[in-house]
Amino acid sequence: MAATRETQALDYDAIVIGAGMSGMYQLYRLRELGMKVRVFEAGTGVGGTWYWNRYPGARFDSESYTYGYSFSKELLEEWDWSEHFAGQPETLRYLNLVADKFDLRRDIQFRSRVASAIYAEDTRSWSVTLADGSQFNARFLVTAIGPLSTPTMPRIEDVDRFGGQSFHTARWPHEPVDYAGKRVAVIGTGATGVQTIQTIAKTVGHLTVFQRTPNWCAPLHNSKIDAEAQKKIKANYPDMFRRCQETFACFIHTPDTRGTFEVSSEEREAFFEKLYAEPGFGIWQGNFRDILIDRKANAVISDFVARKIRQRVKNPKVAEKLIPRNHGFGTRRLPLETFYYEVYNQDNVELVDITETPIERVTPRGIKTSDREYQFDIIIYATGFDAITGSFDRIDFRGVDGVRLKDKWKNGPQTYLGVMVDGFPNMMMLMGPHTALGNIPRSIEYNVDWVTGLIRFARESSLTRVEATATGVMAWTDHVKALGVGLLSNEVNSWMTGYNTNVEGKQTRIVARYSGSAPAYRARCDEVAAKQYDELALA
């Protein structure tokens, strides 16, 4: 058997699936090891999230400069972000520059959707089959398929019968869509819906928003970066990235050390006002330390934001509809907005609460609710993603003895450090379940470097098989579950708890995310590497 392994001719040393920020950086790092690497990407270009999500108003909620790659000083010097929270076109330009600068495209095969990945024990390699039937094999398989990359359509009858134009926000066309003066429907009011609504409301003829669950939103307060600020940002990069390494979720914001009720009500109100007036996620990630774990503390901040909504929306009935009742502030991913609530003060904007008048079906002319038929020129589905495990479910991964990953994960993901799974040797996951997300590129860079370290170690030690142990997987999975206990966000249906009404079989909450601190996550992974990966089964 050893002879087969040593003399075999594998197509590649490593295959990476996905050319978003994770796959691009992984390619760069593996090439540094002198490896022959192939990246398969379903899209026609690099950028992942920023390639697909071209909907109007798509932009960062992370500060631009905290989001970009940190690994190349030259790149940091060369690239100027134009806004504190850059829009999608700019981010896509940035990622294309990265691809050019590091000559990444020559190893990326576009228009290549991976359909299956099957482990072969005799050669200790992975055989990857694309949707067109072509096959390639490699010793190592790295998944970089994105936590939010598989869009979901709502389960509404007759969606195909609509005679006008319709788009899912994550499959937005590359050509401009003309919605000026048109009758437009938006279904969905998550982060994407909010960005779309506030942007198209400026030019549409009439806008109808179909809302099932309102989300708590807070102002983004975006602005241009002038020359002076640009200089400061660049000079401050090392300190800023260091801070992102130290904070709980890799943002520049981190929880205040005070508890909500440790200050007077005046101080509390002033603090909330300050956070509400500041750019970015501060009100979510930099608030009192207990707002996401203590129900009473959460109720206080929820009440504050509800008051803001009531102040900003003129029609009290509409305002009440926009205030969430089934979850507290920040327990779902917080959409940041720019005059979102003011949109509902426009005469040409209507909010339809589909819990009151459910959508019955799409018709050739529009949308029929239990109340009436609405006519549209364009329907926009801002219905989000089959998050975290969705892209895994769509690839037929089979490990040792043909065991399917989907079967192994049928009751929720089981992982080792969010990176490996027992029974799936030589396969590593980037931004998979049970890993630290937060300000995601910071986690991507860490994960990629860790995976690269493991592969380097394997190659230098002439190992051809690295696998998580069942004990290691059980311990990490239990640890991740324990960390989630007491978090209000884990008691809410959302993509962060793997709940999706539009995907069959995903109406049970799971613990999909690692919810400890990013520094604690890295400390644990560093410890494993320092002990030469002795927790893994190595051969």
Ligand SMILES: Cc1cc2nc3c(=O)[nH]c(=O)nc-3n(C[C@H](O)[C@H](O)[C@H](O)COP(=O)(O)OP(=O)(O)OC[C@H]3O[C@@H](n4cnc5c(N)ncnc54)[C@H](O)[C@@H]3O)c2cc1C
């Ligand atoms: C609209 C939007 C805004 C966001 N804003 C922020 C933000 O402000 N801050 C933040 O930290 N995060 C944000 N995110 C999260 C964002 O997804 C991550 O920041 C990051 O881009 C993830 O990179 P990735 O490479 O891991 O995944 P992705 O960028 O999703 O890339 C995955 C790639 O894998 C490809 N792929 C998947 N399956 C297959 C297959 N079977 N075969 C071949 N290719 C495949 C996809 O086509 C895609 O190109 C946002 C996400 C969305 C959707």
